[in-house]
Amino acid sequence: MTTTVLGAGYAGVMASNRLAGRGEEVVLVTPNPYFVERIRLHRVATGLRENARLDLGTVLNSAVEVIQDTATKIGDDKLQLASGENLPYDTLLYAVGSGASAQNGTYRIVSEHETERLRTALADAPDAPVTVVGAGLTGVELAGALREAGRAVKLISTAPDRRAIQAHLRFLAKQGVEIEVGRVDPAEIEGLVVDTTGFTVPSLAADSGLPVDEFGRLLVDEQLTVKGHPNILGAGDAVHLEAPAYLRAACATALPMGAHAADVITARREGQAGEAFRMGYVLQCTDLGSGRGRVQFLHPDDTERAIAIDGRAGGLVKETICRMTVRWLTQERDRAGRYSWPAGA
């Protein structure tokens, strides 16, 4: 029996390694022969880092068969690929992640392609000030990296409710970022504008007639399985699981989901149902540029604890966690089942 994994991101590589290490035949379909560390893209956009690519061979179990292609439609037992091939599957893991296209002349950094667009625009206009819209993790990390690169930056966002975001904004203001609180339409702002509000997911699940939520995310149950399609599972940003309700799009979510999807597939091969997916959060780490960061401690349900680490120490912990995300993948490549994660709330 073969498991076909769609997408070589955090969820797809983690699941492939866990399954291949347990002797399962795994086929990984990916448009690119490399893994993109998406959590580094703000530094690539600003020219502080050359790229965020890792050769797939450095993170993936060598027993996994890699097909370089893009799935265009999911059928009951086969995939249509952009090359025109049909690829049969026994079990499918949908792990196509997220991204969003720039609209109305604005820029985004959700994908490598969009990041390169912004990088080119910044290089073409080295003195142009930049407006960043949105003070989520992506917006504040980008604003910090832009300041580190010596840019004039304005950050516009609605009033932040989380303490961590309020702290990020205070720090960025001290670094010279102009902060404006308000709701704006990024398309109506003049100049070089980066829109970091929200994201979209590929329309593949919806185009294939699979059940999706209002954002087009594949709906999965607690065993990360699509209702009415027991041979299709999903993990990562591209899926929506109703419970636990506090899950957010993050590599901190995609990694455990990928590992758990592999566990469910293994359990089914052994005649068991597979356990319900549970996870809790521990930290949210932010890179604020110039080696500074913030590590916000969390309750398992993603609400904030009173403790945080700021400044250079925060920056060091953030960098360590970024490196760990790749290490968790390589450790799983070398010993299936090694990766574990905190239990749910």
Ligand SMILES: Cc1cc2nc3c(=O)[nH]c(=O)nc-3n(C[C@H](O)[C@H](O)[C@H](O)COP(=O)(O)OP(=O)(O)OC[C@H]3O[C@@H](n4cnc5c(N)ncnc54)[C@H](O)[C@@H]3O)c2cc1C
């Ligand atoms: C600038 C930035 C900073 C971030 N910082 C953090 C952070 O600090 N902490 C954190 O937890 N999260 C962070 N995130 C979010 C994190 O990167 C995502 O949540 C994570 O990448 C999701 O993993 P995934 O495996 O679901 O998808 P991805 O990593 O996006 O991988 C999806 C893969 O699917 C492939 N694919 C897409 N369509 C198809 C198709 N039709 N056929 C085959 N393959 C396909 C793509 O090429 C891609 O390789 C950040 C994101 C950005 C952009």
